[in-house]
Amino acid sequence: MERDEQQSPAVKLPRGAKRRARTRADLLSAARNVFAARGFHDATISEITDAAGVGVGTFYLHFHDKDAIFSALVEDGMGALRGRILAEIRAHARPTLPVVLRVILRAAYEQRELFRVALMGGIANRRFQARDVLVQVFAQFLDHAPDLAPFSADDSLLLARLLAGIILQSVTWWFEQDEPGADLMAEHVLSVMQHGFPAALFDVPLPPSFFALDELA
Amino acid sequence: MERDEQQSPAVKLPRGAKRRARTRADLLSAARNVFAARGFHDATISEITDAAGVGVGTFYLHFHDKDAIFSALVEDGMGALRGRILAEIRAHARPTLPVVLRVILRAAYEQRELFRVALMGGIANRRFQARDVLVQVFAQFLDHAPDLAPFSADDSLLLARLLAGIILQSVTWWFEQDEPGADLMAEHVLSVMQHGFPAALFDVPLPPSFFALDELA
Amino acid sequence: MERDEQQSPAVKLPRGAKRRARTRADLLSAARNVFAARGFHDATISEITDAAGVGVGTFYLHFHDKDAIFSALVEDGMGALRGRILAEIRAHARPTLPVVLRVILRAAYEQRELFRVALMGGIANRRFQARDVLVQVFAQFLDHAPDLAPFSADDSLLLARLLAGIILQSVTWWFEQDEPGADLMAEHVLSVMQHGFPAALFDVPLPPSFFALDELA
Amino acid sequence: MERDEQQSPAVKLPRGAKRRARTRADLLSAARNVFAARGFHDATISEITDAAGVGVGTFYLHFHDKDAIFSALVEDGMGALRGRILAEIRAHARPTLPVVLRVILRAAYEQRELFRVALMGGIANRRFQARDVLVQVFAQFLDHAPDLAPFSADDSLLLARLLAGIILQSVTWWFEQDEPGADLMAEHVLSVMQHGFPAALFDVPLPPSFFALDELA
DNA sequence: TATGAATGAGCGTTCATTCAT
DNA sequence: AATGAATGAACGCTCATTCAT
DSSP states (O other): OOSOOOSSSSOSOOSSHHHHHHHHHHHHHHHHHHHHHHHHHHOOHHHHHHHHTSOHHHHHHHOSSHHHHHHHHHHHHHHHHHHHHHHHHHTSSSOBHHHHHHHHHHHHHHTHHHHHHHHHOSSHHHHHHHHHHHHHHHHHHHHHOSOOTTSOGGGHHHHHHHHHHHHHHHHHHHHHOOOSOHHHHHHHHHHHHHHOSOGGGGTSBOOHHHHHHHHHO | OOOOOOSSSSOOOOTTHHHHHHHHHHHHHHHHHHHHHHHHHHOOHHHHHHHHTSOHHHHHHHOSSHHHHHHHHHHHHHHHHHHHHHHHHHTSSSOBHHHHHHHHHHHHHHTHHHHHHHHHOSSGGGGGHHHHHHHHHHHHHHHHOSOOTTSOGGGHHHHHHHHHHHHHHHHHHHHHOOOSOHHHHHHHHHHHHHHOSOGGGGTSBOOTHHHHHHHHO | OOOOOOSSSSOSOOSSHHHHHHHHHHHHHHHHHHHHHHHHHHOOHHHHHHHHTSOHHHHHHHOSSHHHHHHHHHHHHHHHHHHHHHHHHHTSSSOBHHHHHHHHHHHHHHTHHHHHHHHHOSSHHHHHHHHHHHHHHHHHHHHHOSOOTTSOGGGHHHHHHHHHHHHHHHHHHHHHOOOSOHHHHHHHHHHHHHHOSOGGGGTSBOOHHHHHHHHHO | OOOOOOOSSSOOOOTTHHHHHHHHHHHHHHHHHHHHHHHHHHOOHHHHHHHHTSOHHHHHHHOSSHHHHHHHHHHHHHHHHHHHHHHHHHTSSSOBHHHHHHHHHHHHHHTHHHHHHHHHOSSGGGHHHHHHHHHHHHHHHHHHOSOOTTSOGGGHHHHHHHHHHHHHHHHHHHHHOOOSOHHHHHHHHHHHHHHOSOGGGGTSBOOTHHHHHHHHO
């Protein structure tokens, strides 16, 4: 993209490549909407091509199959997000977990549609991709922390998963609601991550009404 | 549907009723295995009936459609689990969150296969059922806590979701590993819920090596 | 212990097996017509199922794919033919080549439609099946002949192919014409096989008119 | 624009005509390889254009459709072969059947790839083109033979087919093996055409082992 | 009640053909 | 003339569901 643009105004090899790229982008965009709305399995190729305003056959000119566009969508999208996140993190002198978390949540908030696709996605394994990216980030912090007390180093992967579980709920929360936004959410999340949930929570007993309620159902 | 006609103390349902119940149970059991192994969408009715040792047509004598057996599976399973959990909770004089959590995790550990089905299940919405049960329990505690500081009462649903996120990760952790078991897991979970994650985590900066690594990929 | 065939006139396990067998036969019969008329590649499954008066899905209950029904058709058909031929040959005290040839040609004449399917069939390799059966029969005779002069034993496979070539033309001849029938055809074929083609054929020069004709075209 | 510049005596076709002819030749050559390797139906236009190193659209500048290039291939190829054969025949003072056969087999041996295409070709009818050319040649000889004893003139077309059947097997033999070459093959073929197959063949009975073998299968 | 053969709408996918550049 | 992105009809095939037995 940033390589030699010839002096001549004509660009490099737009032999129809521009059209092709445009169609591919249309397909990806259409696929994002369709996958988000209907999930991987219930989405059909022709829903996607209809939404993109192209013929069915065109789909296969750009993607090998349904799996491929899903992967491209998630991978491209997550790749871009990752790039953006890394760039922002690099801007900080000391990128601590709170900083990183704020950046991640801001990015995730803006791309909640992408996360919806990734997390509702079809094949089970793929659904864990988003989680695993988070896990890797947390693992970095855990591995470099001088002391994990009261946990041992062996617990770091599990801790990373629990941390990811909190973020994942923040993101899925945004599937239904826009509030609180990224920054307030980050504050909440950081609060519980650092100090735990309100202490009162652990003292009150479950009210007998809970059982009463249940009896009815 | 299964109303008790308790004329006679023990069994009273004559004819093929016992046989019918047996077939239904076979189908549910077969469905659990098949759904766990292949997911909702990729599972076929005949896989289930084959595994159950009955004819395809028999399936429709017991369940209206594929969705119905999935729901029945999750609902029956979760219902039974819920019953067991409630019973255990009731045995406690003061069922506080730590107590409840231990009970829940113990039950979930034993029924991890059921959770796998519920959480990997096909139709997106259904995947949240398991989450929502947890959310409801946490909401109970949150609603009865005298003070949520530093959060407000308005945050209680969000907090419930974040708590559920942690539990959900414990359960999915067990999809791949059996260790730590339910009790140790409960201790870990309670620790982070009450006191937060290790403080050191929030001070260390992300090492530059993180970016270096990324550049390669 | 052999399964008990009840005294009762009812046959073994006609649980719907009769219906099934009937449908399969219908499909095979329909496929024979369709393949004969349109060739393997141009035949479609729904042409076959329409002709058989069943639904498309039914096809796949009986055959794994298009290849499978073609093979079944040719193999079943050829197998039956082979059985019939062997039975007839066995009836002879001394089944010499002339005898065998007559039997083969009679069978082929009656089943010319089957040969049309086999020989026009789609995948190239399969087209040679019919030829190879003939080759094997001829190879038997060649291998047991005391003397192949003026040929050597090494030539026996080639000779078998040349013999088969003659038979194959007899059979394809019948794709367009019914005359001469099997017996007269056998006489002709045996005549050229035993004594060669009319001697005069090898003396006359090609008339100049041949070239003249060609110039026009 | 400089039209017909016939400076050089040979070339007369100006502008892109040479280029055009070259592209057409490339397509034909590519098509021969592709058709030979994959058969008519399984060959795709883009395989051909890829192999020819031109764009798909270019194909339709030169041939009306897939059938057209197949026909052109077989017709051009066979036409060229025919020309070569005729030229060689004309060189003989008395081109008798043995002479003609040798010429034909030599040509066929060299062009076995073309025959593979023609004989494995897609649409059934076209597969008989090669055969029919042979039949026409033999018909010439048969029509000019003074005496067809023990056959009648009415049998001449059938005899031509039987003769063609032998040649066809020689050619298909070469699809798998290169030996014997054209000249030795011609000798063998002429031997059986003139004198028939080894006499011993018609006396030996089919050995009982033949049946035994069959029983196993 | 249980069966499993039959169904057919609907899917993913291919590829000969067109046409704007 | 040459290109190759785009097209869409048509195919093979699957599988949830029905129904005669």
